[in-house]
Amino acid sequence: MLERFARAMREPATKRHWAPQFECASRERIRDIQHEKLAAMLPYLYEHSAFYRAKFKAAKLKPADIKTLADLPKFPVTTKDEMARDVAANRPWGTYTPIDDKTWRRRGWIIFSTSGTTATPRSFRYTALDAELWATTSARALYAMGVRAGDSALTCTNYNPHVFFWSIHHAFNLMNVAVVPGGVPTERRLQMLDLYRPTILVATPSYSLHLAGAMREVGADPAANSIKKVICGGEPASGIASTRRRIEETWNAELHDIYGCTEAVPAGWAFTCREGLKRDPVATHVQEDLQIWELVDPDTFEPVSPGERGLTVVTNLNSEGSPQLRFLVGDFATFDYGKCVCGRTFARAHGGFNGRADDMLNIRGLKLFPSVVEGIVRGFDTLGNEFQIVLETEGVMDAFTIVVETSAPIDDTYARELRARLEAEVIRQCELRPRIQIAAPGTLPRTEFKARRVIDRRRTL
Incomplete structure (x- = not known):
């Protein structure tokens, strides 16, 4: 089933939307897609993940007991600490992953692991199908930002396993956007900016400002450079008004965010659209046909009322290697389910995701x-x-x-x-x-x- 959805997103359908059949679907159609994918994902996870099978049994549930979105809260929230304990007892992969050694040898793509800043590092084995899903998912996000074939992108990373950069790299490949791999020291990246004149800069918000400062030190003006879009991940950016203003004024370019997490939503699951940049506060779309999003109370983990602020919980419907169920991402957000000026009907996080409970x-x-x-x-x-x-x-x-x-x-x-x-x-x-x-x-x-x-x-x- 995932292959079918991926095939439907391998190229843009219109000049404005990569996959309008999903991005601009009615709320009812989005729910139907979520239910269809959930019905396929739950038995797969139950059969192939001992970790989740044990959680089902502890909750006295079977996959068939969760038929609709309203049934999801029957299943307990999944936390990083649970995964960390699972890894400690079942090294090196834990049992939360549905990918076994045989599948990994046959269709393995790449290993990613969490940074370990808030818990024991957890590793995830992603497959060749995941690589395709990542590319199409992030391509939709980049297309909403105005990225098009003919652009070129300097990606400021040393190409360690970092989900933000790898997902964008594969999306650029799919979109015929030339990539300038900036896995080099800052001095070399400055030379690349001057020689190759890329139109897109991909970096963390902090590094985008550091790179601009390095340009000024050698007598160059970042605002006069070829960069037209700065695409950031890894830290909040557009949702912090003063950071957004500083980056946009520094580079004389649009600032966009792609946001995710290694465990459950590694590709461009949340993104800013070009039209939405004109609104204050900036809102971040979440790709609801690919994941189910909930907001819960930080103390009880019970669902909050519509329009209330809560912690993000996600069920990933878009992965073979990491289809997590009710994973606590842990960012505070407020969702708006109204249609965006760009035409997309996905829920939007007003002001983005600026406060992670772990960071508080x-x-x-x-x-x-x-x-x-x-x-x-x-x-x-x-x-x-x-x-x-x-x-x-x-x-x-x-x-x-x-x-x-x-x-x-x-x-x-x-x-x-x-x-x-x-x-x-x-x-x-x-x-x-x-x-x-x-x-x-x-x-x-x-x-x-x-x-x-x-x-x-x-x-x-």
Whole structure:
């Protein structure tokens, strides 16, 4: 069945939509597709995954007991911790994967694993069919951004197994978009930008700004470059207004997001469309014919009411290697099911996915997402692109320090003024009084992949 859906998306159907039969389907048709795929996926998962078979039995359920979307909450949410324990007991793959050694030897494509930033790294074996599904899925997303045959893309990655970059690379191949593999140092990427003049830059938001800074250091202007679109993944981008403005103004280009996770939605499952960029806040489409999306209460995991904010839970209907059932992705979102101005009928996450529950900090009894601090810092034009949140224990209290760097050297008088303004803005938005430490330009570390901006040195009691 997955092969049939993949075949229907190997080339664009119209000038505006890659697969309008899915992207612009009625809500009723989307539900019918979800039910059809769910009916095929559940027995497959039950038969081939000991992990999920045990979860079914513990819940006193059989696959036939879940017939519709309304039945899904009967099955318990699947968490990263469960998978980590499964891997520890069943190395190296765990039993959550339905791919056995025989299938892997016959049709294996590539191995991806989680970063291990929030739990034990978990590995996933994806097949040749998954490679095709990834390409068509991400092609739909890129097409919605205005990417077309004849574009060329510089992909800023060292080509380690990173789902964001690999899914986009395969989609570019399908779309006849030339790829400039930028798996090289920053200095070489600058040369590639100058020599090959790509129209698309693919990078994490942090690295896109770092690359622009490196261009300025050699006397080039990123805003005068050939780049027309910056496509980001790995970190929030367009949903943080000040980050979006900074990247778009820096490159004089449109900023787009592709968002996913290694476990359940590795290809371009969520994306910004070109028409939606003109709306505020920017909304991110989720490809509902490929996954079933739920929003749940962060404490009870019960479904929230329509229009309420909740944590994302996904059932992946679009994978042979990783068809996860009710996997807790763990991002806060609010969904709008109204039709977008672009014509797509997929649900949209207003403001994107900016607050992951795993990233949430508890400081002096108050909850804080690092993305809020990022939005504040990026709103100061005199500050550079990098920052750090440093948490320490002083006595019985949390000490909360924000380290920033300026974009150019400043004198002591202006530093005191800047420190006061930044402190006041953090207090206003976060209700926490921080210490502000201003560092010289270029002091804080840069990274090609996900930036590590929280340093937690607090004592645990």
